[in-house]
Structures are given as structure tokens and as C-alpha cells.
Amino acid sequence: MSWLVPVPIVLPLIGAALSVLVGRSRRAQRVIGVTILAALVVVAVVLVIAVDRDGTIVSRAGDWPAPLGITLVADRFAVIMLLVAAVTLLAVLVYAIGEPGAERNHVGFQSVYLVLAAGVSAAFLTGDLFDLFVAFEMMLTASYVLLTLGGRREQIRAGMTYVVISLVASVLFVTALALLYSATGTVNMADLAGRITELSPGLRSGFAVLLVVVFGIKAALFPLFFWLPDSYPTAPSPITAIFAGLLTKVGVYAIIRTQTLFFPSDSRPGTLLLVIAAATMIVGVLGAIAQDDVKRILSFTIVSQIGYMVMGLALFTIAGVAAAVYSIVHHIVVKTALFLTGGLIEHVGGSSRLTRVGGMVRTAPVLAVLFLIPALSLAGVPPFSGFVSKLALVDAGVASEEYAVVGVSLVVSLLTIFSMIRIWSGVFWNPAEDPAAVGSRAVKSPGRFGGPVFMVIPTVVLVACSLAVAIAAGPIYEFSERAAEELLNPAGYVEAVLQP
Amino acid sequence: MSVLLAFAAASLFGIGTYLILQRKLSRIIIGLGLLTHGANLLLITSGRRGDPPIIGEAGIEAFSDPLPQALALTAIVITFAVTMLLLAIAFRSWLLTDDDEVEDDVGDRAVAQGPIMSEELADQERSMGDEDESL
Numbered sequence: 077m078s079w080l081v082p083v084p085i086v087l088p089l090i091g092a093a094l095s096v097l098v099g100r101s102r103r104a105q106r107v108i109g110v111t112i113l114a115a116l117v118v119v120a121v122v123l124v125i126a127v128d129r130d131g132t133i134v135s136r137a138g139d140w141p142a143p144l145g146i147t148l149v150a151d152r153f154a155v156i157m158l159l160v161a162a163v164t165l166l167a168v169l170v171y172a173i174g175e176p177g178a179e180r181n182h183v184g185f186q187s188v189y190l191v192l193a194a195g196v197s198a199a200f201l202t203g204d205l206f207d208l209f210v211a212f213e214m215m216l217t218a219s220y221v222l223l224t225l226g227g228r229r230e231q232i233r234a235g236m237t238y239v240v241i242s243l244v245a246s247v248l249f250v251t252a253l254a255l256l257y258s259a260t261g262t263v264n265m266a267d268l269a270g271r272i273t274e275l276s277p278g279l280r281s282g283f284a285v286l287l288v289v290v291f292g293i294k295a296a297l298f299p300l301f302f303w304l305p306d307s308y309p310t311a312p313s314p315i316t317a318i319f320a321g322l323l324t325k326v327g328v329y330a331i332i333r334t335q336t337l338f339f340p341s342d343s344r345p346g347t348l349l350l351v352i353a354a355a356t357m358i359v360g361v362l363g364a365i366a367q368d369d370v371k372r373i374l375s376f377t378i379v380s381q382i383g384y385m386v387m388g389l390a391l392f393t394i395a396g397v398a399a400a401v402y403s404i405v406h407h408i409v410v411k412t413a414l415f416l417t418g419g420l421i422e423h424v425g426g427s428s429r430l431t432r433v434g435g436m437v438r439t440a441p442v443l444a445v446l447f448l449i450p451a452l453s454l455a456g457v458p459p460f461s462g463f464v465s466k467l468a469l470v471d472a473g474v475a476s477e478e479y480a481v482v483g484v485s486l487v488v489s490l491l492t493i494f495s496m497i498r499i500w501s502g503v504f505w506n507p508a509e510d511p512a513a514v515g516s517r518a519v520k521s522p523g524r525f526g527g528p529v530f531m532v533i534p535t536v537v538l539v540a541c542s543l544a545v546a547i548a549a550g551p552i553y554e555f556s557e558r559a560a561e562e563l564l565n566p567a568g569y570v571e572a573v574l575q576p
Numbered sequence: 577m578s579v580l581l582a583f584a585a586a587s588l589f590g591i592g593t594y595l596i597l598q599r600k601l602s603r604i605i606i607g608l609g610l611l612t613h614g615a616n617l618l619l620i621t622s623g624r625r626g627d628p629p630i631i632g633e634a635g636i637e638a639f640s641d642p643l644p645q646a647l648a649l650t651a652i653v654i655t656f657a658v659t660m661l662l663l664a665i666a667f668r669s670w671l672l673t674d675d676d677e678v679e680d681d682v683g684d685r686a687v688a689q690g691p692i693m694s695e696e697l698a699d700q701e702r703s704m705g706d707e708d709e710s711l
Contacts, residue, residue, distance in 0.1 A: 206647055220658070229672050232669045233679045237664065243662075245617045246655075247608070250612070254615065254618040263643075
């Protein structure tokens with residue numbers, strides 16, 4: 077089965093190359109893109125089933141034994157992330173094809189998008205800290221291009237901040253790698269997990285905090301989140317959706333992976349992470365309330381939701397980490413669906429500002445439903461998936477007697493509902509405050525589906541997926557629990573990688 | 577030698593940090609170049625020093641550690657590509673605004689200019705509208 081592990085990285089890269097070759101035909105590019113990502117979903121499903129049945133699968137490039145060669149590791153946490161990422165990547169690609177804009181106007185869109193897919197898969201599957209750096213760079217370089225595609229003035233402005241801040245994070249990552257290598261003499265993650273115990277506890281804690289900072293920039297943790305709400309909304313809507321759904325979550329994945337695998341329980345920065353988590357939740361949601369643009373409100377709630385995932389990790393209990401894993405799965409699907417709906421609102425209503433659109437519950441009822449379900453889910457209203465994720469987090473928090481952060485998370489849920497209601501009343505219920513400004517960009521009759529069919533279908537599919545995450549909460553949560561057990565007892569991971 | 581390299585890395589980090597705090601993108605790019613050089617230097621010093629790691633040249637014990645050098649090469653290539661992209665962004669910014677200054681964030685400007693809707697935002701929205709119509 078180990079031959080299947082590199083496939084999610086190699087397949088999109090081959091697709092990207094083919095896509096460049098057939099650049100003259102947009103139709104051929106689309107067929108390649110959709111086929112490759114559909115195949116990625118199938119591979120991810122097979123990997124999830126295989127890993128859940130047989131345990132961690134390790135692939136060694138060129139059959140070199142572990143600390144020497146490049147290893148790819150598929151454990152439960154990696155494959156569940158891979159599956160969710162593959163589904164959202166496919167849905168967003170179809171949406172981009174349906175939307176008049178970025179994908180139609182730029183030859184490079186499809187191939188860069190596939191490179192992004194390869195980078196995300198590589199970040200999930202790699203078993204080597206330096207390869208994690210390479211995977212991040214692959215993903216980020218693709219994201220720089222996608223963000224500035226078109227080169228409009230505000231994209232360039234946002235692109236500058238985004239590229240510079242990501243590059244600073246990369247410099248810190250290389251610095252952390254250099255220090256870790258000189259302290260331990262290895263960059264293989266499983267090998268590092270063993271050797272790092274030989275260091276003094278103070279040094280270990282220092283490394284733990286350094287890695288939190290490095291990945292905290294990518295994951296948009298407080299106080300390193302400021303670039304996110306500024307840069308994401310300027311990109312074309314499908315690109316904002318995939319960034320919102322995936323990129324920050326890859327940062328969270330890296331934080332969870334490194335903190336649980338490398339550091340024994342005495343040098344994990346639990347209290348620090350709890351404080352950061354609480355601050356991230358509060359600042360994110362307060363930022364969301366202050367905005368009056370759909371995409372900016374949604375961008376700030378990304379920050380706030382990252383806080384929940386970090387809170388689950390910071391407890392360092394099986395219940396807490398399981399809740400974090402479940403939250404990531406829930407959040408990727410729900411947030412991407414919300415941004416896709418936000419893109420539809422902008423397409424149909426002509427603007428994404430709350431004052432410029434209104435009354436869409438009558439003109440586009442389908443969009444109202446497509447917004448309401450993920451919005452209520454994000455806020456944690458039963459019976460949606462957000463409720464399950466928040467219940468699990470609160471339960472884990474109470475079990476660890478961290479009442480302060482539990483209280484904060486509940487208050488923030490309430491404020492999240494408030495920010496979602498502001499979008500709901502601004503876009504769907506109230507008439508536009510400023511009807512003159514609506515102008516000619518609004519689509520007069522959005523049609524029966526509330527927009528172009530290929531934009532609506534992927535959104536419907538993702539909303540259905542978010543409902544499926546809620547309906548199948550039992551099995552998914554049990555899977556998350558098994559993943560959390562693996563994460564908190566890394567002996568199994570280390571043994572699987574290092575055995576000859 | 578290691579002490580010298582450590583000092584070199586430290587000063588590269590220092591100058592780089594100063595430069596990325598500037599407002600002009602061209603200075604920031606130079607600053608980032610220096611910062612990445614500092615990080616790469618640190619990466620190179622993290623391995624063992626010694627003879628060239630070629631079998632037959634010297635004993636295995638006297639070899640320098642080739643891994644950090646390979647890692648540094650990879651890191652250099654990556655930062656090279658990203659720096660080119662940043663330069664392209666700076667050039668595009670110069671074409672659009674005759675300047676490569678990093679502007680304030682939309683939210684910051686809105687807050688600084690008082691209630692809700694700033695002129696800048698309105699401008700931006702208008703220019704976006706124009707662009708879409710021209711497509």
C-alpha cells in the first residue's frame with residue numbers, strides 16, 4: 077500500500093505540467109484539472125480506509141532507511157486532512173470554472189492551482205521537517221501567484237503584505253531548522269522526536285515556542301494574524317475560498333503535528349497556547365463585528381475559529397486533540413462553503429458590502445439557504461456540525477478544568493452568531509441602504525438556481541458535506557479520537573517510521 | 577571561524593530586520609534578501625566542519641556534514657524565486673502608482689478616517705467596478 081502515499085503529491089504536479097502543455101485549450105485544461113482532483117479524492121478515500129484498518133503507512137523514497145532518506149508518512153490525522161482538503165479543492169475548482177473571472181482570464185490558473193494542491197498534500201504527508209518547509213513554500217508560492225492574479229491595484233497592495241509576511245515566517249522556519257539541526261543532528265521528524273528528549277527542558281521549551289511562532293504566522297494566531305483579513309478578501313472569490321478553507325489550517329496542522337510529536341509533556345507550552353487561543357477567538361470575532369463587508373467579516377471569523385482549534389490542542393488531552401481534529405474537518409468545509417456563498421452574493425448582488433446589497437431573500441432564495449446553513453453551523457447552533465465541534469471542545473475543556481477558556485469560547489460563539497446575523501440581515505432581509513450605489517453590476521434576474529449553475533452546484537455540495545459532517549458526527553468523532561490517541565502517543569509513529 | 581560566521585549571521589539578521597521595517601518595497605526586498613542569507617548562514621554552520629565529503633579524499637571522520645549545505649542550497653533556490661516574484665510585484669506597483677510604497681491596510685485607513693466608509697474604499701470599489709465592466 078505504501079506506493080499510494082506519494083500519489084497525492086505527484087498526481088497534481090503531473091497535472092500542472094500537462095495543464096501548461098495544453099495551455100491553448102481551456103477545455104482540455106479543465107478536463108485535466110477536474111480529473112486530477114477527482115482522482116485525488118479517490119486516492120484520499122482509499123488512504124483513509126487503509127490507514128484506519130492497518131495503521132500508519134510509511135513510504136521511503138528510493139527505499140533508503142528512515143533517518144537518511146526522504147520519508148512520507150500517512151497516519152490517521154494526515155489522511156483525514158488530506159481527504160477534506162481534496163474534496164474542497166475539487167469543489168472550488170468547479171466553482172472557479174463556473175465563475176466568469178479569474179479562471180477564464182488567466183492561462184496559468186489551472187496549473188498554479190494544481191501546484192497549490194500538491195503543496196497542501198505534501199505538507200500533510202511529509203515525515204521530514206525540511207520537506208515540510210519545501211511543501212509550505214510550494215503551497216505559498218502558488219498562493220502568491222493566485223492572490224495577485226490580474227494585478228489590480230488593491231491586489232498588489234495586499235499581495236505585498238502577504239508575500240513579505242509569509243517570507244519572514246519562512247526565514248524564521250529556516251532559522252528554527254538550523255537551530256534544531258545543530259542541536260539534534262537530524263531533520264527527520266520521527267528521529268527528532270527521539271533525539272529531542274536528550275536536550276535540556278529549557279531548550280526544548282524554547283524550540284516549542286519558536287515552532288509555535290513560525291507556524292502561528294501561517295495559521296494566523298493572535299498576535300500574528302493581522303495580515304489575513306487584509307489580504308484574503310482582495311483575491312477573486314474562489315481563491316479566497318480555498319485560502320480561507322485550507323491554508324491557515326495547514327498551519328494549524330503543522331502546529332498540532334510538531335507540538336505533539338516532538339515535545340514530551342513537560343515541555344509543551346500548554347498554558348501559553350491556551351492564552352493565545354482565547355485571545356485569538358476574542359480578537360477575531362470583535363474584528364468581524366466591526367466590519368461591513370461580507371468577505372471581511374468572514375475573514376475575521378477565520379481568525380476567531382483558529383482559536384478554537386488551538387484551544388483543543390492546548391489541553392493536550394485525548395478529548396481535546398480529538399475535538400481539535402473534528403473542528404478542523406468541520407471548519408474547512410463550512411468556511412469554504414461560506415466564502416463560496418459570499419462569492420455568489422457578490423456575483424449576483426454586484427457587491428459584497430452590506431450597505432450595497434439587500435433584500436436577496438426574495439431575489440435569490442437559494443443563496444439565502446446556502447448561506448444560512450453554514451453560518452448557523454459556524455456559530456455552533458444545533459444540530460449542525462459546529463455544534464458538535466464546540467460541544468466536544470467545551471466538554472474537553474471542562475474535563476481539564478480550564479473554565480476560563482471554556483467561558484471565553486462560549487461568549488465568542490454568541491458573538492459569532494451576532495456577526496453572522498449582521499450578514500444575514502444586511503444581505504438577505506433588509507433592503508439596500510444605498511440603492512443608488514447598487515448600480516449596474518447587480519444581475520437583474522439570477523435565475524432559478526440563484527446564480528450560474530457551476531457556481532451553485534459546488535456550493536450545494538459543500539453545504540451538503542457540512543451536513544454530512546454533522547450527521548456522521550459519531551463515526552468522524554471516533555476517528556478523530558483514534559487520530560488523537562496516535563498523536564498523543566507518538567511512539568507508534570516513531571516506530572513505524574524508523575523500523576527497517 | 578564559527579564565531580565569525582555567527583557574528584556575520586547576527587549582523588545580517590540585524591540589518592535585514594531594520595530594512596524590512598521600511599515603507600518602500602525595494603528596501604524591504606533587500607532586507608528580506610539579507611535575512612534569508614543570515615538564515616542560510618546559520619543553516620550552514622549547523623553542520624560539522626571538515627574536508628570535502630567525497631569518498632577517497634579523506635577519512636569518514638574528517639568529512640564535513642553535507643546535509644546542511646544541501647538544505648541551504650534548496651532554501652537559496654526557493655528564496656531566489658520568491659524574491660523575483662516580489663520584484664515583479666514592486667514593478668507592477670510602480671507601474672500602477674508611480675511608487676512602490678507599501679500602503680496601509682484598508683481597515684486601518686477606514687478607522688483612521690472616521691466613520692464606516694472611507695474615500696479610499698469608495699475609490700477602490702469604483703475602480704473594481706470599472707475593471708469588471710471593461711472585461
